[in-house]
Amino acid sequence: MTIMPKLPEKTIERLSQYRRALLICLGKNKQYIFSHELAGMLHLTPVQVRRDIMLIGYSGTLRQGYEIREMIALIGKIIDSEEGLKVAVIGLGNLGRAMISYFNGKRTKLSIVAAFDINQEKVNRVYAGVPCYHIDMLSKIIRSENIPIAIMTVPGDEAAKVTESLVLAGIKGILNYTPTPVNVPANTYLQEYDMITSLEKIAYFVKQGNREEHI
Amino acid sequence: MTIMPKLPEKTIERLSQYRRALLICLGKNKQYIFSHELAGMLHLTPVQVRRDIMLIGYSGTLRQGYEIREMIALIGKIIDSEEGLKVAVIGLGNLGRAMISYFNGKRTKLSIVAAFDINQEKVNRVYAGVPCYHIDMLSKIIRSENIPIAIMTVPGDEAAKVTESLVLAGIKGILNYTPTPVNVPANTYLQEYDMITSLEKIAYFVKQGNREEHI
DNA sequence: TTAACATTGTTATTTTTTTAACAATATTTT
DNA sequence: AAAATATTGTTAAAAAAATAACAATGTTAA
Known part of the structure; x- marks a missing residue:
């Protein structure tokens, strides 16, 4: 190759x-x-x-x-892994569910295989084909299922704690959708995305009457 | 100033x-x-x-x-408008609701004041303080309420049509969260965000064993 | 069959963004 | 009181990204 x-x-x-x-x-x-x-x-x-x-x-x-x-x-x-990579969603609120629907049937190489939540009503149920576990099981499932990537969709004030668990569980990449920036060790890939920043940026350019397109 | x-x-x-x-x-x-x-x-x-x-x-x-x-x-x-800007959410699915919860009480200068959906069960109800209108009312409400910014959280195959309506209704900025890129005239500010791209990028770097942090 | 054209591929240039370097200086320590 | 230190503010350099320029060339048209 x-x-x-x-x-x-x-x-x-x-x-x-x-x-x-x-x-x-x-x-x-x-x-x-x-x-x-x-x-x-x-x-x-x-x-x-x-x-x-x-x-x-x-x-x-x-x-x-x-x-x-x-x-x-x-x-x-170039961008896929041959074996495919498993993904977990942490926090099965609106955003977590949105991520799962988004992915449903779309990609073969990346697949959401587990969700975690603290709410007993969600735990042990299956959402759109994805089983939801209690967050206490996080480390266990991530290790046993060999999941390298996590999407964090928990409330901001739980972000730090969840991140710590994810790192301890050996996660390799985190996509943080919470409003709270987190810290990870250097061998973990972290990407933060902040919806409010996106919107405020638009607001700024709308205010400026700026004409350009920006992706 | x-x-x-x-x-x-x-x-x-x-x-x-x-x-x-x-x-x-x-x-x-x-x-x-x-x-x-x-x-x-x-x-x-x-x-x-x-x-x-x-x-x-x-x-x-x-x-x-x-x-x-x-x-x-x-x-x-620098970044706020003095009067504050109104925002509409188009599509009250999981992602649309997530956006509304996200914002709840967070910002004063940007406020989500309307949601639109096609589903009659959602229309004319209030979600987290935000009234939901039928999508046929889009142009009317956007004009009457003077809403300059829209967040698109509809399914991908409706993105183009909704964008067209938004532009006709005089919207100034669009944040497109659907998986389908859209086109707008030059005087409209467009920002596309693609969750799958974010995740695939993480997957790539995880695959590479790359160590850096990326925001 | 020659000229015009549309398109790719690549190098060069420009712009944007990040990083480094370091002077200035108030505060703390000796 | 002098030296060391921690921090800001700013200019300079480097790196990354985008854009422009243009040669090459197969295709169509004249």
Whole structure:
């Protein structure tokens, strides 16, 4: 297998988006796509698309564009793990359930296999195919099921404690959707996403009457 | 009022985060904060914090740090609108409800004042203080209530249609949480957020055994 | 069959963002 | 009172990302 020299982080993000856009095209029985078409779908410039494609070592055909299936396959080789990775959702509130529905049937390589909550009414039930365990079982299940990734959708004031449990349980990556930033050791990958920041940013640009698109 | 020379986009994002962190500190009766403390809370470097603070024209006191109240006030002056902005949530599914709970009582300047859904069981009811209207009322309510910002939490296959309605209704900013990218005219601010991309990015770095933190 | 065109692939340039370096200085310690 | 220290504020440098420029070339049109 060819070693892929480290891709820019932004390119990784876009690869995921390219794939989704390409899958939509495939669903419409499209076979080839031009850089400007893909760019248009994702609010990017054609140059950026071509450059990313260059970076992953793929080539299209002149005047015909890129072969959609091939590109999907190649992106998969780069960003997916062969075995597939299991994901747990911590906190089965509205947001946790939203994440599960979101994923339902969408991806094969990433699958949500467990949810955790503190509420006894939710525990030991199955939500959209995903079993919900009591949060006390977190460490046990994460280890036994070998789950490397967790999505935190608990209330902000529980974020720190849950993070600690996750780290102790050996989790490798955390996506933190709570409003509270958390800390993890250096060998754990952490990504924070804050809905309020997103909205405040929009508010700022709306206030400024700014015209640009920003993804 | 001093004209603020255009701030970097990333700084705007961080200002929102600074404020939230500062509010937490304020809640703990802290009065001053050092750049390295703020940095530590948000996975940033102290230099970056100081630089941002410099850019907004604030000054701390040597060996004492920054006055928390003052800084919160200043950030508000920069990123908030004086009158406050109204926000609508389109789609009262799990994600829409999550957004509403998230905001409940948190912000004063941004307030979710309306939700829309197609489901008759949800229409004309109030969820967490927010009235839900039928989606056919979208244009009417958005105009009459003067709502400039919308959060889209509908299923992906409705995203395009809803976006069109929003634009026609004169919306100024859209936060798109559906998995489907949409298009808006140049005078509308659009921000797309894709949960799957976030997760796939984590998966990639977990796969790589990458050690860094990424916000 | 030649010219015009559309598209890719790649290098170069510019812009944006982050990081480093370090001067200035109030506070604490000796 | 002098030295050491911790911290801010700012300029400079580096790194990352986006954009532009343009050569190459197969395709279509004249």
